[in-house]
Amino acid sequence: MRPSRLLFSAVLALSLAVAACGRGGGDARPPEPGDRAVAKVQDETIWASDVKREAVAQGLVGEGEPLDVTSDLFRRVLDEVIDQKLLAREAERRGLDNSALAQRRLEATRERILGDMLVETVVNNTISERKVEELYQEQLRLARTSEEIRTRLILSRTREEADAVVGILAQGAAFEAVAMERSVDEATRFSGGDLGYSTLDVMPQAYANALRDKPAGSTVGPFQTEGGWAVLRVEDRRRETPPTLEQARPQIVRYLTYEGVRQLLEDLRGKAEVDVLLNGDAARPQEPASAPAAPAAGSPPASAPAAASAS
Template sequence: MSLVVARFRPPGPLLAVLAAASLALAGCQGRERSETPPEAGDVVVARVDGVPVWTSDVKREAVAQGLIGEGEPLDPASEPFRRTTDEVIDRRLLAAEAARRKLDKDPAVQRRLAAARERILADLVVDATVTGAISEQAIRTLYQEQVRLSRASEEIRARQILVATQAEAEAIRKLLASGGSFEALAMERSLDAATRFNGGDLGYFTVDIMPDSYEAALKPAKAGQTIGPFQVEGGWALVKVEDRRPEQPITLEAARPQIVRFLTYDQVRDLLEKLRGQAKVQTFLKTTPDVPGQPREPATGPPAPQDEPEGKTEGTKP
């Protein structure tokens, strides 16, 4: 069973976004000398021109780099912690140097700083909205609903022997009819490298995921029956059906990440619909009608040249 929920890549972890923006913002904040721990239990692990570097600063950077997950511990005595501390110090020094050179006064840089601030604030409101909505009860409720709605089907467990020719397959079928071991013959004769060394075991599967030739042969087969040979891609197959059972639903733990993505998407979508409904949003994008056969500009290509306004003659040649 697979959950019928939308695929959605939720916004990146808030801490990762904060870390990504911190280089730009550090120039504005680098002279703050507050000795108040920003988080409970925080301790100073370094100072840069008297400004403290806290344990939480280092952990935030480690999360941004993917060294640890959000909320996971990072031993201050470990090499990754020491290395990340050095990187935070280097970033502080570079940011301070950028401020000394007044790079943060450039209008283009100020726009980037403003965009970083917007991203941080946007993630804050998303985080606050989603945190209350994605509860264990909400996850279990959606899981039970999807289990109830899923279409019941049947799983088959089978083994196969794959050989190159029909004649060889017929010879193996006769050996099986006279008492030969399917598992032993699969290991000895089968060409399927993926299954031959485990006795041809295909595991449990539903017939709808199999090639048409397998689906047609297996649908009417009963447990314990050996069918074939029949032609398949790559040769001829003999298949032994070992078991048939109702398809087992996906477990809650296996479905949990997908459910969380869906609930996150659902909450963010509702929030954005509400905000768009309350705001006056105008867009001024030009659309070009599709012309059959017209080459399309690559998504990563340079922007198309803008049409010059009517009447503009400056810089033109006669």
């Protein structure tokens, strides 16, 4: 086994002991239809589905992607699964699985696995093509009311410098050339100040306020921002171009999964008696810690996922 994988395998060895504690010897029956035995560690069979599951857990392949048993990747992950089982067996031989700490960690691993299986069964199975299509159509309706604006920026450190920029532009100098020469914004100056297309709702407030009613061809500013004094040129205004259904699908599925897990946990907490044994503010009810991370700022509101522009 390669040293770079040793620590990773050692950590997962205890997880494998969850199943090892209850096994009664090798099982020749495939766990999934069409499964294939690919190795044996003493009396325990390793199936192709075990290797695929490990590859998915490591992010090496997607859940729905195939993993060819003849590929180098399959063989590499198979070697890791064999190493994990050998480590788990040795941990059992030394009695490490009998300690109170090991039992608590094994139980925690078991609960995580069961929780994941519940999500797969209850939540993922409810994410239908119809629901994906409905949310996509809702997002399309929202996108039809949004406008994208392409702008260029010249950022100055002081008002005096920004006024000088406006004077140079008024004499007919090309905005792109002045941006390359005078802008202090290193991210855009070498592209002539090009900020690309974006909608007002994702712009800094100062930019959005300055650009709200300005037509294409306008020069706007100077106005103060957090980074300095800005002068903008409106290059183009157009209706927001929504992504295709296939482009939006991953984000829609993530959103539906998040909402499904949130609702499931809310229902379970409503039925269970949960006492948080903490004092003060920490004891106030909060969103379940096991819920997936909420969408980041700029992500969809509760009604629908925000689809990124395809431009």
